[in-house]
Amino acid sequence: MSDQREVAVVRWPGRTPSAGAGPAELLAAYHLTTQAEKGEAVAGVEDLPDRYRVEIADPQTAFADDVVLLALSGDSAVGCLVVTAPADGRSEVKRLWTDPEFRGSGIASSLVGAALAQAAESGVGAVRLSVWKWRAGAIALYERLGFTVTESWDERDDLVCMERAL
Template sequence: MNPRPAPTTVVRWPDRARPDRRGPAGLLAAYHLRTQAEKGEAVAGVDDLPERYRAEVADPRTAFAGDVVLLAVAGDTDLGCMVLTAPADGVAEIKRLWTDPAHRGRGVASALVRAALAEAAASGVATLRLSVWDWRGDAIALYERLGFVPAASHDPRPRLLYMSRPV
């Protein structure tokens, strides 16, 4: 019989209560490597990622200075991550939402998005937006379930969908 997995909690990173926590670097690496492959631009490893993505993996604290980095954790295991950008003109953006594939189907992504909504509300944000590749049907369905609707594009890359919702 398999033991029940530890409950998922969402914490801000860096976590003052757990300064030993590794942080999002490994999760960000997996996110960027998978995304590059899905875009048809597979790379051998982190060192071959575009510079802006390598910088996020190498030093997430600097890359996301001023933003809120959220980690979904269960015990000592990091299950997923997300970045909530610093508010600008009443708008914040969800970026880099990633759940380790071994932990999908457990509500990790939903917990991260709900935590982002709570963080945004506490910061006085009026609108939360995000972008998602059109081939990520499961992610799009999650966002729709959580009240996000299609929004106007602010990035010219093809196949990138935009969604938003009031906070």
């Protein structure tokens, strides 16, 4: 018998209101982990910078112009990704996160694939992203999916900027 769990990628909010809080819990895990990896660990969500707390508290408003994709296992949200609204002929992938219990099962690849399809439907010519340089697994995933390192558009140190033409 296989331990493989079926996971569906859906647009949020959408057909699955039973997905509980939607992406809020995943976004909290993403931001708390990122703060710790940057050497700026905080005790909880209330200690995160304002811009991140807003995303967690009300993702529907924070990403109102964007597309939020969720990976669902049953009624549980186990992965998320945000595709920004098109600007200057491209969209950006942000906040890719998979619940650690579900890693290694293709969820991140499925989310990025759905993001690329969403971006193509919106008519953009490219998708870009930034990733912390210590996230070697994520960088390798993006490279496998056709992203290449490009000149940085972000002033923060330790970010790798990547882009893929559609």
